[in-house]
Amino acid sequence: MEVSVIVNGTGRSADVEPRTLLVHYLRDDLGLTGTNIGCDTSSCGACTVLVDGRSAKSCTLLAAQADGAEVTTIEGLATADGLHPMQQAFHECHALQCGYCTPGMVMAAVSLVDEYDDLDAAGVRAGLEGNLCRCTGYQNIVRAVLAASE
Amino acid sequence: MTDTMNPFTGGIVGTPRLRKEDPALLTGESRFIDDLHLHGALWIALVRSPHAHARIGAIDASAALATDGVVAVHTGADLEGDWAGPLPCAWPVTDDMKNPAHLPLAVGKANFAGDAVAVVVATSRYAAADGVEGVVVDYEPLEAVVDVRDAASDRLVIHEDCGTNIAYDWELTPDPDGVAAAFEGAVHHVTETYVHQRLIPAPMEPRGVAAVPAPHNGDMTLYSSTQIPHVLKVMGALTLGMPEQKLRVVAPSVGGGFGCKLNVYAEELVCMALANRHGVPVRWTESRTEGATATIQGRAQRQTIELAADADGKLTGVRATLLADMGAYLQLVAPGVPLLGAFLYHGLYDVPVYSFTCRSVFTNLTPTDAYRGAGRPEATYAIERAMDSLAVAVGVGQDEIRSRNFIPTEKFPYDSPAGLIFDSGNYQPTLDRAKELVGWDGRRAEQAERRAAGSTMHLGLGISSYVEMCGLAPSRTLAALNYGAGGWESATVRILPTCKVQVVTGSTPHGQGHETSWSMIVADQLGVDPDDVEVLHSDTAISPLGMDTYGSRSLSVGGTALWMATEKVIEKARAIAAHMLEANSDDLEFAGGTFTVKGSPDKEVPLAGVAFGAFTAHDLPDGMEPNLEAQVTWDPGNFVFPFGTHIAVVEVDEETGAVELVDYAAVDDCGNQINPMIVEGQLHGGIVQGVAQALWEEAIYDADGQLRSANLADYLVPSAAECIDMKLDHTVTPSPTNPMGVKGIGEAGTIASTPAVMNAVVDALRPMGITDVRMPASPMTVRRAIEAAGGTS
Numbered sequence: 001m002e003v004s005v006i007v008n009g010t011g012r013s014a015d016v017e018p019r020t021l022l023v024h025y026l027r028d029d030l031g032l033t034g035t036n037i038g039c040d041t042s043s044c045g046a047c048t049v050l051v052d053g054r055s056a057k058s059c060t061l062l063a064a065q066a067d068g069a070e071v072t073t074i075e076g077l078a079t080a081d082g083l084h085p086m087q088q089a090f091h092e093c094h095a096l097q098c099g100y101c102t103p104g105m106v107m108a109a110v111s112l113v114d115e116y117d118d119l120d121a122a123g124v125r126a127g128l129e130g131n132l133c134r135c136t137g138y139q140n141i142v143r144a145v146l147a148a149s150e
Numbered sequence: 151m152t153d154t155m156n157p158f159t160g161g162i163v164g165t166p167r168l169r170k171e172d173p174a175l176l177t178g179e180s181r182f183i184d185d186l187h188l189h190g191a192l193w194i195a196l197v198r199s200p201h202a203h204a205r206i207g208a209i210d211a212s213a214a215l216a217t218d219g220v221v222a223v224h225t226g227a228d229l230e231g232d233w234a235g236p237l238p239c240a241w242p243v244t245d246d247m248k249n250p251a252h253l254p255l256a257v258g259k260a261n262f263a264g265d266a267v268a269v270v271v272a273t274s275r276y277a278a279a280d281g282v283e284g285v286v287v288d289y290e291p292l293e294a295v296v297d298v299r300d301a302a303s304d305r306l307v308i309h310e311d312c313g314t315n316i317a318y319d320w321e322l323t324p325d326p327d328g329v330a331a332a333f334e335g336a337v338h339h340v341t342e343t344y345v346h347q348r349l350i351p352a353p354m355e356p357r358g359v360a361a362v363p364a365p366h367n368g369d370m371t372l373y374s375s376t377q378i379p380h381v382l383k384v385m386g387a388l389t390l391g392m393p394e395q396k397l398r399v400v401a402p403s404v405g406g407g408f409g410c411k412l413n414v415y416a417e418e419l420v421c422m423a424l425a426n427r428h429g430v431p432v433r434w435t436e437s438r439t440e441g442a443t444a445t446i447q448g449r450a451q452r453q454t455i456e457l458a459a460d461a462d463g464k465l466t467g468v469r470a471t472l473l474a475d476m477g478a479y480l481q482l483v484a485p486g487v488p489l490l491g492a493f494l495y496h497g498l499y500d501v502p503v504y505s506f507t508c509r510s511v512f513t514n515l516t517p518t519d520a521y522r523g524a525g526r527p528e529a530t531y532a533i534e535r536a537m538d539s540l541a542v543a544v545g546v547g548q549d550e551i552r553s554r555n556f557i558p559t560e561k562f563p564y565d566s567p568a569g570l571i572f573d574s575g576n577y578q579p580t581l582d583r584a585k586e587l588v589g590w591d592g593r594r595a596e597q598a599e600r601r602a603a604g605s606t607m608h609l610g611l612g613i614s615s616y617v618e619m620c621g622l623a624p625s626r627t628l629a630a631l632n633y634g635a636g637g638w639e640s641a642t643v644r645i646l647p648t649c650k651v652q653v654v655t656g657s658t659p660h661g662q663g664h665e666t667s668w669s670m671i672v673a674d675q676l677g678v679d680p681d682d683v684e685v686l687h688s689d690t691a692i693s694p695l696g697m698d699t700y701g702s703r704s705l706s707v708g709g710t711a712l713w714m715a716t717e718k719v720i721e722k723a724r725a726i727a728a729h730m731l732e733a734n735s736d737d738l739e740f741a742g743g744t745f746t747v748k749g750s751p752d753k754e755v756p757l758a759g760v761a762f763g764a765f766t767a768h769d770l771p772d773g774m775e776p777n778l779e780a781q782v783t784w785d786p787g788n789f790v791f792p793f794g795t796h797i798a799v800v801e802v803d804e805e806t807g808a809v810e811l812v813d814y815a816a817v818d819d820c821g822n823q824i825n826p827m828i829v830e831g832q833l834h835g836g837i838v839q840g841v842a843q844a845l846w847e848e849a850i851y852d853a854d855g856q857l858r859s860a861n862l863a864d865y866l867v868p869s870a871a872e873c874i875d876m877k878l879d880h881t882v883t884p885s886p887t888n889p890m891g892v893k894g895i896g897e898a899g900t901i902a903s904t905p906a907v908m909n910a911v912v913d914a915l916r917p918m919g920i921t922d923v924r925m926p927a928s929p930m931t932v933r934r935a936i937e938a939a940g941g942t943s
Contacts, residue, residue, distance in 0.1 A: 017276065019276070020276075027184075027185075031187070032178070033178065033181070033182075033184075033185035034177065034178015034179070035178070036182065036184075036354075036355070036405070037184070037356075037435075038354045038355065038356070038438065038862075039438040039861060039862045040437050040438045040439055040861060041438065041861045041862055041863045043861065043862035043863045044354065044438075044862050044867075046354055073178065074176075074177060074178040075177065075178045077177070078176075078177050083173070083176060083177070087176040087177065090172070090176055091168055091169070091172045091173070091176060092168060094168070094169065094827050094828070094830075094831050096172060096175055096176065097406075097661035097662070097663065097831055097832075097835065098175075098353070098354065098355065098403075098404065098405045098406040098660055098661030099171070099172075099174075099175025099176070099180060099403070099405065099661070100182065100353070100354040100355040100405025100406060101354045101405075102175050102176060103176075103178050106176065121875070124870070125869075125870040125871045125873070126871050128869070128870045128871075129869045129870065129871040130869070131869070131870075132354065132862065132867050132869055133354065133870075134352060134353055134354050134406050134408070134835070134839070134867065135354075135406055135661050135831075135835045136831060136834055136835050137834035137835045137836075137837060137838035137839075137873060137876070138834075138838070138869075138870035138873045139834045139873070139875050139876060140831065140834065141870065142870060142875070
């Protein structure tokens with residue numbers, strides 16, 4: 001079936017099997033490999049993208065469900081002027097090590113900051129519960145999200 | 151000590167510096183294994199035994215072969231001639247160690263749930279998965295051996311050809327009579343038994359493999375999400391039976407390893423064999439469930455530790471006995487994992503006599519192997535938990551019992567009773583500072599107040615002081631331990647014509663930030679900008695010599711090779727500069743990237759001028775080779791011994807059994823630090839990984855050997871919500887083992903934190919008569935301990 005989305009501001013479409021997951025559509029059909037896959041159970045959040053502005057685990061959606069939606073992936077955050085403030089904060093706070101969870105974590109954080117005013121550390125920790133990181137112990141991630149939320 | 155043993159004067163090393171790895175990782179530019187685009191590649195999916203122990207009967211692939219996109223199905227029997235031998239175990243710790251054949255695809259019998267018995271080859275990953283559903287295997291299930299004590303009894307022998315489930319017995323008792331005498335004369339004799347549950351390493355990136363053949367010239371490129379491209383090249387070529395020079399191994403961006411990517415895996419051999427058969431690239435990406443069942447697991451030990459002490463609680467002897475679970479087969483270094491802890495069951499305490507024995511057994515469970523810390527977390531756990539028991543027996547505080555037993559600073563280098571030489575240490579300040587950071591006395595008072603008030607929210611304080619041995623390792627020491635390889639590392643430093651620098655390292659980062667730290671070292675030495683230093687790694691075509699990254703070895707071994715190679719380049723540059731300045735090279739100073747004639751500051755030449763002169767080679771000293779490049783392979787003379795003290799404060803809800811971490815302090819000493827920001831990051835992550843063993847994580851198997859926590863919904867890798875901000879500080883006691891005075895820090899957090907947390911949990915519950923809680927201290931486990939002790943129900 002034909003699935004069309006607006007990815008990072010550009011209209012894209014591909015002919016895929018109906019069972020194709022959004023994350024595989026993004027990675028394998030559109031070549032946007034920045035979004036990673038870390039589990040089979042929607043537990044880890046590595047595949048988090050924005051669908052119509054809100055964070056979503058792209059392994060939990062069929063590509064067909066995103067037909068007609070606006071999708072933002074990690075490739076859509078930085079501009080010619082540089083990193084997105086959230087990416088910059090992750091860099092400055094050493095909030096990534098192996099970097100595999102990072103695209104999903106950054107997208108989840110962007111959505112979290114967009115959704116809530118006056119985030120505190122507890123709010124960031126609760127808000128990012130669906131995104132796992134094995135390297136950082138989260139301390140610097142929390143610091144980065146708070147820095148970017150200011 | 152800091153200044154006298156720190157060779158860095160460039161102002162770069164020792165200061166936090168943001169990572170050059172970050173922009174690519176933050177923007178999705180980095181290429182992990184599954185991101186590689188390989189034209190015409192076939193995908194494989196493994197047919198895995200659902201039984202922990204079963205004879206493999208007929209395999210009917212007809213339905214699979216009729217599935218859209220499926221190209222072929224191969225069984226273990228089909229492919230048995232496609233490899234030269236079984237998967238390698240490189241650490242036969244004893245001459246008579248039992249090592250059952252571990253074929254990439256099982257033939258005849260499956261020995262754990264997840265053992266691959268057949269492989270489906272298809273045009274897409276979806277089709278390969280479909281194909282697996284169409285393979286019908288006629289299994290004859292057998293009784294499974296899942297408990298180490300049951301295994302050791304040989305009631306049921308798993309590998310008939312071995313004749314026993316005991317892989318090996320290994321002992322280290324330098325003075326048996328002394329140990330016996332110590333325990334006979336002991337005033338206090340503490341005996342404790344602890345169980346280390348199985349852990350799933352669970353790096354966020356699953357494993358993945360892509361084998362790209364060149365059928366006509368016989369070359370093969372193996373891409374793998376591995377920590378050990380160099381070791382994999384040697385072992386992969388030998389196991390497949392191909393000429394080593396024809397195999398190139400590349401580790402692309404690797405999304406964490408924690409030891410589980412320090413192996414030679416079935417899927418690597420299967421992809422290479424099938425790439426040969428089909429003549430096109432063959433690839434595989436692990437699912438998370440496969441990561442739980444078919445990637446190695448960690449820990450899995452049952453330990454008994456005995457302490458002998460005099461009336462004051464001064465240790466007079468330590469005796470440790472292990473029963474270690476190897477799982478169904480021996481993976482690459484699995485037999486050696488207990489040995490990496492074998493020397494450390496007396497911790498950082500001054501003990502005259504010592505005994506360690508280990509029996510390692512096979513079970514019908516996923517193979518185990520090195521997992522962050524590998525042997526040292528287990529050793530540290532045993533001694534640090536038992537020291538708390540000793541403190542109770544003697545009637546002193548947990549802090550006091552440690553202070554009484556720390557190896558005194560003046561005894562370094564310290565000849566350990568296990569036969570090691572601890573390079574440097576100064577332990578007491580780390581305990582003092584950690585107590586300050588958590589407000590020890592105030593917390594103790596708060597604990598007492600809560601108890602007096604009859605609160606059901608109990609406070610617990612737990613100390614863990616540790617020393618570990620890392621920086622693997624002197625090759626001769628590894629030989630003495632029967633390890634199959636050396637412990638050196640290689641580095642090349644190459645100054646390009648424009649004075650930019652290329653570094654080639656045999657270390658293989660997967661999150662540790664080597665590109666940044668290595669640049670800082672070289673830049674500090676050469677007086678160039680770290681951004682002008684490019685670090686190349688993880689591709690055997692670019693970096694042909696290496697022993698890879700594990701065991702907190704990269705900096706102290708690989709970094710030292712780098713430092714020495716840079717010094718060598720500077721010496722060559724000095725000779726060229728002297729020629730250019732018509733001076734004696736002994737009269738040149740090198741600082742800030744410029745050679746200056748001592749006493750004649752106007753006579754100088756920048757490194758850039760030397761580099762270009764070395765490139766043009768128009769006017770070099772007689773006999774000198776053009777270009778500025780040096781390669782060094784460094785074999786360390788000793789391990790390095792980082793140390794520190796961690797303190798955990800927990801709150802235990804007596805009614806629900808819930809344990810909450812409320813405060814955590816870590817004071818670590820890894821000698822001179824290259825990039826303190828990275829050191830802290832390693833500690834943060836390491837600490838949480840150890841806390842997770844104490845409180846959350848367990849590979850839970852049922853009596854049939856089925857893994858009940860095979861995904862991230864059931865296996866509780868902590869999220870940000872369970873974790874807290876940790877308070878870190880450090881002391882600096884440089885190592886004399888290497889010229890940079892550095893020690894490893896990659897595993898220290900994990901080594902230290904588990905016992906700190908469990909000591910805190912037990913401390914909270916001790917008034918109820920509880921002296922141990924099994925890990926993980928889940929609400930259910932804690933409640934059962936409380937009920938067993940006769941507490942509220």
